[in-house]
Amino acid sequence: MLPQHECFPCLTPPVDESPGTHPLKLLEFPPIYYELYILTRIFTPEYYIKSSYRPKEYLRNKADIYSDVKDYPRFWRPGNKPFNPLKLAEKTEKIVCRREENKVSRKYTHFYVAGVYRGIVTACGVGCCLRCFYCWVPLSRDYPEHYGKYYTASQVVQNIVKLARKYRVKKARISCCEPTISREHLLQVLDLIEEAKEIKLFILETNGMIFGVNKSFVKEVLDYSKVYVRVSIKAGEPEDLTWRTGADGDFYELPFKAVEYFNEEAEPLKRFHVAAMTDSRIMSSREREKIIRRLWEINPILAITLEEEIVDPYDTTLIRLEKAGVKIFK
Template sequence: MKAYPRMIRRGDSFNPLEVAKWTEEIVCRDGSRKYTAFYATGVYGGIATGYVVGCCFRCFFCWTDFSRDFPEFYGRYYTAEEACKNIVDVAKKWKVNKARISGGEPTLCKKHLIDLLRLIEERDEIKLFILETNGLLFGVDEGYVKDVVKFEKVYVRVSLKAGEPEAFEARTGASKEFFELPFKAIKSLLDLNARFHVAAMTDPRIMPSEERRKLIERLREIDDFLAVNLEEEVCDPYEGTLVRMQFYGLDPLKFFERRRGYWS
């Protein structure tokens, strides 16, 4: 790989496992991970959130801030103990009992995540930890899935980006050879009887109806219940999204002018 991938242009592609490793070299250090903030937000009915730096995909519609693209310049390292304390403090302050880490891909920095989950498990203030993931690293390592789902408070949300390999590469920059990994993650979660559901970026401005049909069919082959309960994501005009779309070669004004529409 020539240079660390930041925002993608149409046609760019990379090996996401290499990008995961490279990103970890930047954002993980001796069991610590880079965060930019700890706060509470209204999603999931109120949740304490640690905003982590770094991801292994480069989705052109990504809503996160520019720490995804320039992880060297954002955040500071927090140990699992510090991150847990900050998350619990936020939860107490805002009277919420759910927690997550968001902003980047939580499964980067495995040691940090496992240590954090162990600490969260011991804290009465947090009843539920929602682990949102793109599924790549879980797809390549079933042992990692096992290590995570053994914690009783963990609930996993796997977010799919595409229903076809070519679309996966075009939207995330991750080479199409890796398209299957998030589906492998889903199968592992199912086999391990984990608490989880699947989400997908099926916004009709991004995913054509035929591709959405294939994605749902694919999920049905794995498990009907997952397909019926698919959470369908919508693309919103966050600052990072607008800049990434422009860089990708889309006109964000035209994109967001279009009504979301509904699938027929």
């Protein structure tokens, strides 16, 4: 049977051990999986090392900002026209990235150490290709032209290493954004992370949209020994993708394609796993079951170990829920 975690045996992943089931009970999941499995449940919501620190981006009075950037999706509101997430990624890249000779800089708002994953240095980037109404990240997602400063990959890793040394943590990630929007910048960061002795693990959190149309990108990322990927599934039905994220429902298959590509190139739990926002307040049991069945078809391990998320009442989340006309908090 699956080995129990020495500190939290109650959180050992459940497995059906009845006769005739898939022999997953014979597998021994690597330590990184337990760490991810446990900490995504214990440290929710995310907290900062300095608990009093709240980025100014969270201020409600900045929820509607004038901008001269036209035809750029901001908050997802009822009646808005669904958008193409791949085209939005291209448009966002033009705002948040710039080339300086042979290097690509990307916008970041700040660097900090978060309590998730038992402590992880976080580079808070700018820009995403979805508009999830339950998203917690700063308003830089919606108004990328107004937030952040440009950092080269070298500057990003220097900041990461500095915090890793200060707080004695060995993990890092790029969060608050979709890291794959700038492929070249991300790969430049990973090149340097691979060389940084202070960082033992880099967790790449992604919505899978860009990976879903680019298998070669998946292979490139997996070439880095320190990278562990977390693919976040947003919906199990086309119409639900539009309702939650604003993206055209025709693209709902892309995250699943990304999962298929990762499954073909790497072993689940050792190099990647899947997460999904399955909060019953915004997802029906039918849709949740469909997601799990789809993952089972790709690889049963992915279905059994699905990381299921819930909506937390961050300031920015409450703003986005209000804009979308969704009421799940009193």
